[in-house]
Amino acid sequence: xxxxxxxxxxxxxxxxxxxxxxxxxxxxxxxxxxxxxxxxxxxxxxxxxxxxxxxxxxxxxxxxxxxxxxxxxxxxxxxxxxxxxxxxxxxxxxxxxxxxxxxxxxxxxxxxxxxxxxxxxxxxxxxxxxxxxxxxxxxxxxxxxxxxxxxxxxxxxxxxxxxxxxxxxxxxxxxxxxxxxxxxxxxxxxxxxxxxxxxxxxxxxxxxxxxxxxxxxxxxxxxxxxxxxxxxxxxxxxxxxxxxxxxxxxxxxxxxxxxxxxxxxxxxxxxxxxxxxxxxxxxxxxxxxxxxxxxxxxxxxxxxxxxxxxxxxxxxxxxxxxxxxxxxxxxxxxxxxxxxxxxxxxxxxxxxxxxxxxxxxxxxxxxxxxxxxxxxxxxxxxxxxxxxxx
Ligand SMILES: Cc1cc2nc3c(=O)[nH]c(=O)nc-3n(C[C@H](O)[C@H](O)[C@H](O)COP(=O)(O)OP(=O)(O)OC[C@H]3O[C@@H](n4cnc5c(N)ncnc54)[C@H](O)[C@@H]3O)c2cc1C
Numbered sequence: 001x002x003x004x005x006x007x008x009x010x011x012x013x014x015x016x017x018x019x020x021x022x023x024x025x026x027x028x029x030x031x032x033x034x035x036x037x038x039x040x041x042x043x044x045x046x047x048x049x050x051x052x053x054x055x056x057x058x059x060x061x062x063x064x065x066x067x068x069x070x071x072x073x074x075x076x077x078x079x080x081x082x083x084x085x086x087x088x089x090x091x092x093x094x095x096x097x098x099x100x101x102x103x104x105x106x107x108x109x110x111x112x113x114x115x116x117x118x119x120x121x122x123x124x125x126x127x128x129x130x131x132x133x134x135x136x137x138x139x140x141x142x143x144x145x146x147x148x149x150x151x152x153x154x155x156x157x158x159x160x161x162x163x164x165x166x167x168x169x170x171x172x173x174x175x176x177x178x179x180x181x182x183x184x185x186x187x188x189x190x191x192x193x194x195x196x197x198x199x200x201x202x203x204x205x206x207x208x209x210x211x212x213x214x215x216x217x218x219x220x221x222x223x224x225x226x227x228x229x230x231x232x233x234x235x236x237x238x239x240x241x242x243x244x245x246x247x248x249x250x251x252x253x254x255x256x257x258x259x260x261x262x263x264x265x266x267x268x269x270x271x272x273x274x275x276x277x278x279x280x281x282x283x284x285x286x287x288x289x290x291x292x293x294x295x296x297x298x299x300x301x302x303x304x305x306x307x308x309x310x311x312x313x314x315x316x317x318x319x320x321x322x323x324x325x326x327x328x329x330x331x332x333x334x335x336x337x338x339x340x341x342x343x344x345x346x347x348x349x350x351x352x353x354x355x356x357x358x359x360x361x362x363x364x365x366x367x368x369x370x371x372x373x374x375x376x377x378x379x380x381x382x383x384x385x386x387x388x389x390x
Pocket of ligand 1: 126127128129131133134135136158159160161162204209210359362363364365366367368369372
């Protein structure tokens with residue numbers, strides 16, 4: 001068994017680390033300052049500038065196929081890169097990306113939606129959640145009714161990331177109530193903002209925020225259906241599946257960064273005439289954090305490896321998402337504790353991470369939904385204990 005990175009994996013990881021350290025981390029103080037003034041940490045043009053700089057290093061479209069100018073990297077490499085991105089709270093992502101399900105677009109849709117999204121000229125959002133349907137996504141109600149060559153969309157989506165900025169939304173709507181969403185009754189539509197939907201920003205405990213999207217008789221041409229009629233729920237699950245290993249990969253990067261901060265602080269802060277790191281209470285928090293971080297790393301890398309191996313990744317990625325999200329919450333909490341009162345201030349970014357990572361246990365499948373999937377797989381015999389080694 002070989003747990004080492006290949007030469008290529010190490011080279012890519014180190015290049016990304018160097019880029020993040022040199023180009024992105026120096027922006028942290030300014031990002032904190034702006035966020036405290038209730039402004040976005042970086043504006044779109046600044047993110048774009050960084051993305052174009054990264055493109056010169058060859059980092060463009062991590063998951064995007066080569067025919068669209070991307071790198072089409074294996075999931076393990078993408079996971080390693082998401083971990084590097086997690087090491088800074090600067091809201092930066094590599095450019096050249098598009099929602100994975102946009103690649104199901106027709107040639108015409110690709111020209112109108114996919115290519116401009118990859119090039120950063122248009123912004124998308126993905127909308128399945130509704131006020132009455134989150135974990136139970138199959139319970140969506142936003143309806144699409146056929147009217148000649150068009151469909152009329154009525155209803156509301158909520159908690160949509162990027163929904164207040166997006167130029168267009170990928171909306172999963174009910175096209176056949178009798179069948180139900182899971183059994184072919186839902187369809188995905190590409191809906192330009194100019195077609196008439198409105199967005200309302202939602203304040204959250206994190207920086208930035210999602211939005212509600214309101215559809216009040218929005219007319220969408222038939223040619224804007226993404227994929228097939230009735231395929232909407234399957235596409236939605238495909239979209240969500242991607243986040244099941246990228247979110248915990250990001251969590252690992254955050255945990256690595258904050259744990260190092262805790263170690264540095266424990267080696268310098270003195271109480272009762274000695275460094276706090278000499279106390280077993282502090283040592284145990286560091287030891288537990290490192291152990292859980294390492295456990296999450298291998299769960300998540302295995303779930304990414306499962307994708308690359310062409311195996312069904314759902315069970316492994318639910319375990320990675322569940323454990324990775326919980327791990328980063330526990331680690332950030334301990335690191336805040338080790339920093340005492342300073343950890344609670346806005347002079348340090350720890351409280352910011354504390355608010356940010358709370359989301360990781362909620363979006364793209366709550367902890368409870370991951371547990372439901374894992375236990376159901378076992379109880380119904382879809383998966384054996386021991387995974388691919390069983
Ligand atoms: C910041 C943010 C960004 C988001 N971005 C997007 C986005 O881009 N697109 C999008 O479509 N959605 C997005 N979401 C929505 C997100 O996926 C949902 O919030 C999430 O799936 C949970 O749904 P809910 O909020 O309706 O909670 P509910 O489904 O109402 O659940 C409430 C609680 O009950 C628990 N629960 C529910 N059912 C069960 C059960 N059977 N057994 C045990 N416990 C259960 C849940 O785990 C949770 O703890 C986002 C959410 C947030 C907060």
